[in-house]
Amino acid sequence: MTPTAASLAQPSALPIISYTSRRTFFGNLGWSKKKKTPEASIPVDHLRDEYLKKKKPSTSGLVRGDLASSSIFEDEEVAGPKPAALKDGGGQAIIARNPAIMAAALDPDPSSRQRWERKMVIREITRRGRLSKSEVIKKSERVLVSKSHNFQTSVKKLMRLAQQVAGKTVEEAIVQMRFSKKKAARDVRGHLEHARNEAIVRRGMGLGKVKGEGSGFHPVKIVTKDGKRVKVSDPTNLYIEQAWVGKGDYGITPDHRARGQINMMQNPSTRKYSRCRPEGGV
Numbered sequence: 001m002t003p004t005a006a007s008l009a010q011p012s013a014l015p016i017i018s019y020t021s022r023r024t025f026f027g028n029l030g031w032s033k034k035k036k037t038p039e040a041s042i043p044v045d046h047l048r049d050e051y052l053k054k055k056k057p058s059t060s061g062l063v064r065g066d067l068a069s070s071s072i073f074e075d076e077e078v079a080g081p082k083p084a085a086l087k088d089g090g091g092q093a094i095i096a097r098n099p100a101i102m103a104a105a106l107d108p109d110p111s112s113r114q115r116w117e118r119k120m121v122i123r124e125i126t127r128r129g130r131l132s133k134s135e136v137i138k139k140s141e142r143v144l145v146s147k148s149h150n151f152q153t154s155v156k157k158l159m160r161l162a163q164q165v166a167g168k169t170v171e172e173a174i175v176q177m178r179f180s181k182k183k184a185a186r187d188v189r190g191h192l193e194h195a196r197n198e199a200i201v202r203r204g205m206g207l208g209k210v211k212g213e214g215s216g217f218h219p220v221k222i223v224t225k226d227g228k229r230v231k232v233s234d235p236t237n238l239y240i241e242q243a244w245v246g247k248g249d250y251g252i253t254p255d256h257r258a259r260g261q262i263n264m265m266q267n268p269s270t271r272k273y274s275r276c277r278p279e280g281g282v
Contacts, residue, residue: 142203143241144276146195150248150269153184158270161188162243167228169239170196170206170276188272192240195274199238205278206238222279232279242275 107113131139151158161182165173170192177189199205219233248269255263 142205144199146274148191148272151187154268155270158245162245166243199276237279238276239279241277244273246271
């Protein structure tokens with residue numbers, strides 16, 4: 001086969017290599033490469049040769065920010081010198097920052113910000129320093145919100161236990177979970193014990209009466225969330241104000257089926273949240 005003009009004009013033409021199969025007594029060992037004399041020679045790349053001639057090798061070695069001799073990017077000598085304005089830095093003057101442009105990002109709606117500040121000043125003057133009911137409760141009462149780990153159960157099943165402990169004291173809720181027949185009651189009991197210990201250590205709740213404190217407290221009767229009347233004799237006794245549940249992470253378990261098929265099952269998990277408060281707000 002004689003090379004044609006079209007084959008020589010292609011820059012990416014490669015020598016043709018033949019592949020032969022080798023068989024032995026033990027069977028076919030695969031394909032082996034056997035090089036033969038290339039039938040078509042690689043054409044000369046004149047553009048590459050001209051570029052290498054123009055590119056002079058650096059004798060002083062590499063400098064920080066310089067390009068290596070084997071780099072595909074052109075040097076300044078090949079690409080041409082830079083304009084004098086860019087070298088001296090006098091071509092473009094440094095523009096000072098405009099405060100109006102900066103305010104577009106820092107204060108995009110100044111009128112709304114001024115109205116909000118005016119509203120806050122009017123509210124402080126009207127109240128004359130007095131706090132709202134919710135602010136007084138937050139300052140006078142100690143509250144702890146505890147989140148449990150993931151329980152291997154569904155939201156619908158755990159919701160029944162959350163409704164059962166809501167509004168009860170922590171000790172009474174622990175007793176309810178101790179004698180419950182539900183599978184998740186054991187995990188809920190452990191979470192309540194952890195929330196009680198966390199409230200005692202972190203917030204100082206449930207420590208009982210201290211000398212000089214609570215001497216003027218008289219037993220009162222309160223109505224819980226479920227409508228039950230409870231007599232409060234110790235204002236530091238902890239109770240569960242709210243209890244709710246939420247979805248957790250999903251686990252994946254392979255389910256091996258017939259004919260080698262595998263289905264991936266999603267195992268749901270649920271988290272429980274509890275908000276504890278002292279009965280007397282201490």
